[in-house]
Amino acid sequence: MKPHVSEKSGHQLTLTGRVSQLLFKSNFLWFCLAWLLIILSWELGSWLEWLNPQILPPPSETIPYAFSGNITIGFGQQKTGLFESTTITLGRVGAGMLIGLLVSSCLAIMVIELPILRRLILPLVQSLAPIAPVAWIPFTIVVIGIGGPAAVFIVFMAVLGTMTLSLIAALDSIPDEYLKIAHNLGTSRIRMWWYIRLPAIIPSTMTAIRMSFFGAWMAVLAGEMAGLNSGLGYMIIMAQQMYNMKLVMVGILAIGFIGFAIDRLLLLINARLLQWVQ
Amino acid sequence: MNTIPSSSSGARLEFSNIRKSFSDTVSVEADRLIIEPGSLTVLLGRSGCGKTTLLNLAAGLDFPDQGNVSYDNQVLQGPAPSTALIFQTHNLFPWMTAEENVAFPLRNQGMVRVEALEHAKQYLKQVGLESFAGHKPSQLSGGMRQRITLARTIATKPRLLLLDEPFSALDMQTRRMMQRYLLRVWSDSAATILMITHDLHEALMLADRIALMASSPNGHIAEILDIELDRPRNPENQSFRVIQQQLDRFLEHETLLAEHAPILEATDQTNHL
Numbered sequence: 001m002k003p004h005v006s007e008k009s010g011h012q013l014t015l016t017g018r019v020s021q022l023l024f025k026s027n028f029l030w031f032c033l034a035w036l037l038i039i040l041s042w043e044l045g046s047w048l049e050w051l052n053p054q055i056l057p058p059p060s061e062t063i064p065y066a067f068s069g070n071i072t073i074g075f076g077q078q079k080t081g082l083f084e085s086t087t088i089t090l091g092r093v094g095a096g097m098l099i100g101l102l103v104s105s106c107l108a109i110m111v112i113e114l115p116i117l118r119r120l121i122l123p124l125v126q127s128l129a130p131i132a133p134v135a136w137i138p139f140t141i142v143v144i145g146i147g148g149p150a151a152v153f154i155v156f157m158a159v160l161g162t163m164t165l166s167l168i169a170a171l172d173s174i175p176d177e178y179l180k181i182a183h184n185l186g187t188s189r190i191r192m193w194w195y196i197r198l199p200a201i202i203p204s205t206m207t208a209i210r211m212s213f214f215g216a217w218m219a220v221l222a223g224e225m226a227g228l229n230s231g232l233g234y235m236i237i238m239a240q241q242m243y244n245m246k247l248v249m250v251g252i253l254a255i256g257f258i259g260f261a262i263d264r265l266l267l268l269i270n271a272r273l274l275q276w277v278q
Numbered sequence: 279m280n281t282i283p284s285s286s287s288g289a290r291l292e293f294s295n296i297r298k299s300f301s302d303t304v305s306v307e308a309d310r311l312i313i314e315p316g317s318l319t320v321l322l323g324r325s326g327c328g329k330t331t332l333l334n335l336a337a338g339l340d341f342p343d344q345g346n347v348s349y350d351n352q353v354l355q356g357p358a359p360s361t362a363l364i365f366q367t368h369n370l371f372p373w374m375t376a377e378e379n380v381a382f383p384l385r386n387q388g389m390v391r392v393e394a395l396e397h398a399k400q401y402l403k404q405v406g407l408e409s410f411a412g413h414k415p416s417q418l419s420g421g422m423r424q425r426i427t428l429a430r431t432i433a434t435k436p437r438l439l440l441l442d443e444p445f446s447a448l449d450m451q452t453r454r455m456m457q458r459y460l461l462r463v464w465s466d467s468a469a470t471i472l473m474i475t476h477d478l479h480e481a482l483m484l485a486d487r488i489a490l491m492a493s494s495p496n497g498h499i500a501e502i503l504d505i506e507l508d509r510p511r512n513p514e515n516q517s518f519r520v521i522q523q524q525l526d527r528f529l530e531h532e533t534l535l536a537e538h539a540p541i542l543e544a545t546d547q548t549n550h551l
Binding site: 175177178180181182183184185186187188191195196199200202275276277 | 337339357361362363365367368369371372373374382383385386387414415416430434
């Protein structure tokens with residue numbers, strides 16, 4: 001009998017262990033729990049009439065509305081929907097970040113390959129980096145206009161300074177031994193970049209991309225709210241002007257969830273790419 | 279009797295009237311040091327006596343302010359050809375597997391990937407690590423990493439091997455094993471080896487020549503000893519012990535000088551007054 005009992009208790013322990021592991025180690029569960037608490041508090045606040053449902057519609061109305069599948073606002077050419085706006089905003093962030101990454105990579109390569117350019121490029125980039133992305137909005141609207149290219153430019157300016165500085169710092173901090181050994185092993189200049197420098201800077205570059213993404217995401221939304229004529233930010237402002245507070249809330253929640261999901265995706269890519277890091 | 283391998287493929291290195299400074303401080307001076315082809319020379323001395331500076335000059339990664347370094351009677355004006363470097367750490371590229379690390383110099387020479395990886399497996403076999411070909415360096419022990427470094431070194435067929443305290447991060451047993459591996463590589467390749475170590479025992483086990491380096495007043499070669507001990511060497515051997523004591527006295531003297539350097543400098547100034 002004894003072995004049977006211990007076998008059973010062992011099984012129970014395993015189950016308990018699994019549950020506690022799920023509870024305490026699963027980030028997703030904690031994420032759901034945190035949001036559940038917020039939604040419950042929000043609903044309770046509306047039910048107790050602490051929150052004005054005209055200004056802040058309760059989750060029991062907002063959530064079904066979010067999943068109704070027919071979320072649009074505006075008329076005629078100004079008409080836009082949640083899915084369309086989200087796609088436009090994501091496209092702008094993607095394009096701006098890609099161009100920003102390409103240009104900052106070129107600048108970083110130039111600084112490393114031609115040391116004299118370090119003196120020219122670094123002061124410029126160091127002056128650009130502290131400028132808040134939203135500060136570019138008025139300038140961009142005047143010079144480029146209120147369309148998609150303006151939004152891409154704002155994202156580009158939001159990531160250019162920080163990405164360039166991060167890339168240069170990452171390239172400067174590659175252990176000297178790697179470069180000496182690669183040099184000694186007869187590595188050509190192009191192979192040195194592709195097989196040594198690029199993999200060596202991936203850990204810090206991935207962190208820089210994650211940080212830049214938040215800046216870019218906030219910058220493009222601010223731009224869309226400040227005057228650009230489409231995108232998620234524009235949809236929220238239009239919803240506010242037409243007093244559709246359910247859509248305002250859905251838009252805000254969409255910004256949060258998409259930002260969170262992309263950050264998780266970048267983390268996942270990071271973990272896949274950096275299995276070699278000790 | 280010394281069993282020095284054939285010197286036909288080793289490079290000849292010569293330092294002539296070298297002087298190298300960093301920020302107004304003389305790092306190292308060497309009037310004349312000749313590393314004969316196929317020899318295994320050890321630079322032995324305390325930290326800060328300019329050993330690594332001399333090694334960088336030998337690799338052609340740095341250049342003297344005065345004098346010159348010759349490789350096979352040609353003054354070095356860039357990285358030394360057919361030369362392999364091994365450091366204490368960061369020898370393997372951590373993002374590559376063991377076989378990719380070994381295949382890397384072969385790919386640099388233009389070998390196609392499949393062939394280079396096949397060759398790499400053979401070199402890994404020589405250091406007993408063919409079953410770890412697909413492992414990343416972070417999955418291997420310090421000794422295994424240094425063995426893979428040696429396998430890559432064999433793959434490059436160097437004529438000059440420069441080692442900067444390659445085994446100092448390893449435990450005693452692994453270090454002994456690595457010393458045997460190094461001697462085997464040296465014996466098979468007949469390459470010239472210039473090695474830095476702090477470890478007196480290691481120096482005596484490996485070297486057929488020891489350049490003793492002193493740090494006062496500037497880094498310089500104080501003495502060159504030819505170690506004419508039979509191989510494989512036995513630390514219990516009387517001759518081994520005698521040389522060990524001699525080297526120990528030198529290092530002890532150097533340590534005392536370093537400890538009392540401020541006092542000596544002060545005394546010097548008083549004498550001048």
